[in-house]
Amino acid sequence: DQQVKQNSPSLSVQEGRISILNCDYTNSMFDYFLWYKKYPAEGPTFLISISSIKDKNEDGRFTVFLNKSAKHLSLHIVPSQPGDSAVYFCAASAHGQNFVFGPGTRLSVLP
Amino acid sequence: NAGVTQTPKFRVLKTGQSMTLLCAQDMNHEYMYWYRQDPGMGLRLIHYSVGEGTTAKGEVPDGYNVSRLKKQNFLLGLESAAPSQTSVYFCASSYQGYSSEQYFGPGTRLTVT
Numbered sequence: 323d324q325q326v327k328q329n330s331p332s333l334s335v336q337e338g339r340i341s342i343l344n345c346d347y348t349n350s351m352f353d354y355f356l357w358y359k360k361y362p363a364e365g366p367t368f369l370i371s372i373s374s375i376k377d378k379n380e381d382g383r384f385t386v387f388l389n390k391s392a393k394h395l396s397l398h399i400v401p402s403q404p405g406d407s408a409v410y411f412c413a414a415s416a417h418g419q420n421f422v423f424g425p426g427t428r429l430s431v432l433p
Numbered sequence: 434n435a436g437v438t439q440t441p442k443f444r445v446l447k448t449g450q451s452m453t454l455l456c457a458q459d460m461n462h463e464y465m466y467w468y469r470q471d472p473g474m475g476l477r478l479i480h481y482s483v484g485e486g487t488t489a490k491g492e493v494p495d496g497y498n499v500s501r502l503k504k505q506n507f508l509l510g511l512e513s514a515a516p517s518q519t520s521v522y523f524c525a526s527s528y529q530g531y532s533s534e535q536y537f538g539p540g541t542r543l544t545v546t
């Protein structure tokens with residue numbers, strides 16, 4: 323049973339608009355979360371993180387929101403750019419444990 | 434800095450053959466990891482290491498062995514390859530474990546026929 327779920331396998335957004343990628347988790351012990359971006363034929367690269375003591379973290383065009391009661395986090399990209407087209411993975415960890423990754427969402431930003 | 438490198442990039446094996454995947458990092462990281470990625474699934478942890486000379490099992494360790502003889506290298510071995518091990522393999526490293534971002538290599542695409 324997947325502990326980290328990304329229920330949308332793919333998402334298409336128009337350039338300049340907002341992209342919202344969602345991630346749900348089942349383990350209430352998870353308290354640290356990461357988002358990674360992956361281009362074809364490359365390894366994932368770190369994008370942004372959030373600790374459970376926060377409900378929002380922002381870095382430029384990227385903002386991650388955490389709703390602990392709903393066990394849900396989301397990544398907002400504003401404005402979306404064609405170069406943002408990639409697969410996005412969320413990952414979660416409980417203190418002292420290894421990260422568990424979601425299956426990924428493929429984002430396509432259309433010019 | 435090269436970051437995390439993986440050798441080879443592609444490999445085709447016949448069932449029953451063996452091979453070793455090499456991962457090297459030049460960031461002086463203590464932690465290193467081997468993952469596999471299959472379609473529709475996230476990255477699944479095979480084995481990891483918290484320092485030179487240490488290894489530990491991850492989520493899907495069966496059929497794989499690892500060694501970390503030097504801090505900068507982490508080797509993943511398949512003793513007798515099976516078609517179920519067809520996958521893309523990623524190595525990663527991090528400065529520390531929990532709450533530390535991981536740096537990934539470019540991946541090795543392995544096909545077992």
